Amino acid sequence: MSTPNSTLRAVRMGLLLSQDEFARAIRDAGHRTGSPNDASKRLVQRWESGTTVAPRPVYARALEAVTGLPIEALGFPAPALVRISEDGHGGHDLQGSPVGIPVAAGSPTPQAAPRGNYSGVWLSTYEFVSSGRDDQVFTGKHFVVLLQHGNRLTGRSLPNGSLNPDSPLTxxxxxxxxxxxxxxxxxTAAEGYYRGARYFGALQMLVEPTGRRMAGKWVGFGKEFDVNTGPWELRLMDASTTKAVLDSYNRPPE
Incomplete structure (x- = not known):
């Protein structure tokens, strides 16, 4: 059974694009970069359903151009793992599990079932210390679309849903x-203080019994290769992910 690519779906919804609009944006990106493609709504559906597990390079480049994210951050395997399909041929969208991805031996560790469905629009708030600005404490806020598939949650901030413009969070x-x-x-924003730097790290939170708030800590690397940490909170704003709801939160948080 195919595993849906909820990461790509969350990113698309975070961009406020329908599957048709997303396919059109991918085609437009291909024309701009001199590598035309035939992206269609059906192809986007195959990616999101997991029927096609990896896009061809021409689509991968266009996807990166449209989303501003590397292909492995869109729920697809890293390019090095998808060059050869099961019949030994490369250069095609792969069906099923790609060759080259190791499968762990033995049974997976059982997981407790989620206490609820956490899909919806959440307000993400975290704090960090800026060593370059006299160790001042700053707050980052984003309206994030979370989508749940089984035990997995994937999220993407709305295009205009952050305190700092052009600073997407996944x-x-x-x-x-x-x-x-x-x-x-x-x-981070290209014109901002951090000049377009990309930051990443780990996150662990506990869900409150109401299911409307998660709180915990983040950890990540600083410019001087030091390990930083701080508080992070997700607060549910609306359990709906309709276009009207997403449009209403496509604005900087107060």
């Missing part, structure tokens, strides 16, 4: 009972 999380663990990535 989350890839795993739910185990009331514990949420995973990774975060933020691409």
């Amino acid at each position: 989350l890839d999380l795993q739910v185990d009972g009331s514990t949420v663990t995973g990774t975060w990535t933020e691409q």
Whole structure:
């Protein structure tokens, strides 16, 4: 059974694009870069359903151009792992599990079922210390679309839903009972203080019994190769992910 690519779906929804609009944007990106492609709504559906596990290079480059994220951050395997399909031929969208991805021996560790469905629009808030600005404490805020598939949560900030413009945030999380663990990535604004630097790290939070708030800590690397940490909170704003709701939160948080 195919595993849906909820990461790509979350990114697309975070960009406020329908599957048709997303396919059109991919085609437009191909024309701009001199590598035309035939992206269609059906192809986007195959990617998101997991029927096609990896896009061809021409689509991968266009996807990166449209989303501003590397292909492995869109729920696809890293390019090095998808060059050869099961019949030994490369250069095609791969079906099923790609050759080259190791499979762990033995049975997976059982996970506790999530206490609820956490799909919706959440307000993400974290704090960090800026060593280059006299160790001042700053707050980062984003309106994030979270989508849940089984025990997995994937998230992407809305295009205009952050305090700092052009600073998208992505989350890839795993739910185990009331514990949420995973990774975060933020691409800072090119014109901002951090000049387009890409930061990433780990995140662990506990879900409150109401299911409307998660709180915990982040960890990540600083400019001087030091390890930093700080508080991180996700607060549910709306459990719906309709276009009208996403449009209403496509603005900087107060």
